[in-house]
Amino acid sequence: RSERLFINLSILMLVIFFIAVLVSAFIGGLQVPAPAGTIDPAAINQTAPFDNPGVRELVPGKRYEVVMIAQTWAFIPGEIRVPAGSEVTFRITSRDVIHGFEITGKNANVMLIPGQISLVKVKFDKPGEHYIICHEYCGIGHQTMYAKIIVE
Ligand code: CUA
Secondary structure (H helix, E strand, O other), X not given: OHHHHHHHHHHHHHHHHHHHHHHHHHHHHHHOOOOOOEOOHHHHHHOXXXXXXXXXXXXXXXXXXXXXXXXXXXEEOOEEEEOOOEEEEEEEEEOOOOEEEEEOOOOOXXXXXXOEOEEEEEEEOOOEEEEEEOOOOOOOOXXXXXXXXXXX
């Protein structure tokens, strides 16, 4: 009798674990940021807004958009300036291979996949400097791949 109870309990545990895995996979899946669009990597130079990378002023002093291209082994543009107190949306894609995008001192971290456009929103409260670094190994020049953010 107790053996049967033990077996039934084991099966019940397995079912509970299985459900737990399914639930966490589902919830975890929802947290993955969806790409903000797709793009043909070969046509970046002809596709707006990536045909003209740089800083755009949406609301002066408050909201900015940075259109950025990652490629081996640089971010374009390599230096941007925004005023302190501004909220900046980075619209980024990769021209060639998978790169990483991380802003030092900020909770911003995404993968840049060729063909996909990623959006990252960051608030810069204080004047100072931040670096955008590639955190995904992308070849011989990976360590040299960075851009500078100057908050004025
Ligand atoms: Cu780009 Cu590492």
